[in-house]
Amino acid sequence: MKISMHLAAFAVTAVSAAALLAGQGRAEEVVADPSAKVEYSGTVSVLTKFGLQQLSPYFVGVAAEYEKLHPGVKVELIQESDDSVKGKTKTLVASNSLPDVYFTWTGSWGANFVRGHRAADLSKVIGPDTEWGKTLVPAAVQAFQYNGKYYGIPLYLDVKFMGYNKAIFAKSGVAAPKSFEELLTACDTLRKGGVTPISLGNKEAWPAVHFAGQLLAYNVPRATLEADFEPKTAKYDDPGYVASLQQFKALIDRCTDGAAVNGTSYSSAFQQFSNAQSAMYYQEIIEFDQAATADSALKREDFGFFVLPVPEGAKGDPKAIEGAPEGYMISAASKNMPLAIDFMKFVTSKENGQVLSSPPYGQPSATVGGSSKEKMSPQVVEGLAALESASYLMPWLDTANSARVASAWLASLQALAGGTMTPEQVMDTVKEASAADAK
Structure with a gap:
């Protein structure tokens, strides 16, 4: 309740x-x-x-x-x-x-x-x-x-990329992952070495939406996504939705501080990465020059990035980037x-x-x-x-959708990260919001 x-x-x-x-x-x-x-x-x-x-x-x-x-x-x-x-x-x-x-x-x-x-x-x-x-x-x-x-x-x-600390990766014997599954494995290795794999602050709710948006672009065909952005044509019945949320939850559990991310601000998580206290931070390109500066612990030469890797068997667009x-x-x-x-x-x-x-x-x-x-x-x-090489720019879920649907994504993804909702429950909530807006 x-x-x-x-x-x-x-x-x-x-x-x-x-x-x-x-x-x-x-x-x-x-x-x-x-x-x-x-x-x-x-x-x-x-x-x-x-x-x-x-x-x-x-x-x-x-x-x-x-x-x-x-x-x-x-x-x-x-x-x-x-x-x-x-x-x-x-x-x-x-x-x-x-x-x-x-x-x-x-x-x-x-x-x-x-x-x-x-x-x-x-x-x-x-x-x-x-x-x-x-x-x-x-x-x-x-x-x-x-x-x-x-x-x-x-x-x-x-546009959104995964920033990473090359020095921490090298020390842990980890390479930039080529698939989503490799990313999860890299997180396991980094955590065993005493390093926070990905700093994430989701107190404001929108950072989680960015992870989900990129995964949706990989798992759900573009035409389906864009039809679902419009409440009057939305169905949200593609299995890629639940698959994306399962992947997101795996990332929360294996790569971040888990449910605690909902109590951390995005700026604190960003600062943690800039202070070289975490190995990765999912960030916008407009934050690159602020992450590694002349005064930060993360040195400019140690700052690297990669697109969030594509999950194996994904049915969407592997060249899509959120932005x-x-x-x-x-x-x-x-x-x-x-x-x-x-x-x-x-x-x-x-x-x-x-x-x-x-x-x-x-x-x-x-x-x-x-x-x-x-x-x-x-x-x-x-x-x-x-x-420039991206085939499609996946828009932010909280601005691409109607206010009610955007709200459903924000709140339910926060609940999913906190362990109080399942992927299926998230999608039920989004469907309900969309159906209400379609009336």
Whole structure:
């Protein structure tokens, strides 16, 4: 009963959040005018997801440079972290005070703003055939398309890899695994040697979703996955779902601290890896340059990575990698939309893209030519090469699905990691949530 009540509360919270983001928006859609004159005066407000100490200087620097070019303009930054930006966004929406420019994920999260007419239609300024659109990676622009229109400005490309400490691997006599089964065996060897194989913090619930998403891409055909993302066509009857969750549970039990991961934050787990206190950490490419720095215990030359290995007999896509571009939208209520758009054109320039892609930020730019191999760390360059060879980008489960279904995945995977739900029970919960949304 406690589990059911917890899941129900989680679902209500997520659905309420979706209603909040979408509700009470403008009555009609606002379309950005490409011919509108830019008045270089006043303030442009920006909500970023660069609130962490390592990342915050990027937007501060870009804003200062823009203000220097246009002395009559003031850029007002609201800098939040990966987690706090969600709550901040909901608060701003509730008070109808979204800034001119605000961070968004793709998928259902971005769709909420579109549905509530809170995001300006940018098709005429950033569509693939526009001057600005042609300066950006086509797939990244496409990711922000809803109902045949374009609403988002992709800033960087993100994808998930397993980071590992080469020195710890060598000391334990372990090689980078070629299959999921080899990964589990490597974890057993590392643990026997007194090493935490994989540091995982799942207090926030989304880190577990990333493991599950990659395994689902391997075990469930793409067409089935994408049909199941939509509640009206979802069935969730492919056996690859349960197989993926069984593999995930095996990884929790053999490679991590088990149920204790639900009491550990993702930042603590990341720090454990950076401090060379664990052998592996499942991380995004945008975290590479923060994991191994000049001051960290994990030395840059000892940082390696590999794609989470494919399980034997998997029926999905073995070349799929989990990831998605992330970016920004322009508020439909912006009082100075031409200036907001001009600022974002500046942010996504080739020059600023190269700064973003290079240490200490390491966020692979979505701008064509915004990634300079000479300036970027070797690991990020290698990660981008792996990304380019991927056949499919598996979206994050908590942004690809509707709010209710995303909530079901988050809460039930946390319960699975904690040992209070089985793979079959997880899928029953997801099916129920999807069926409720289909009505």
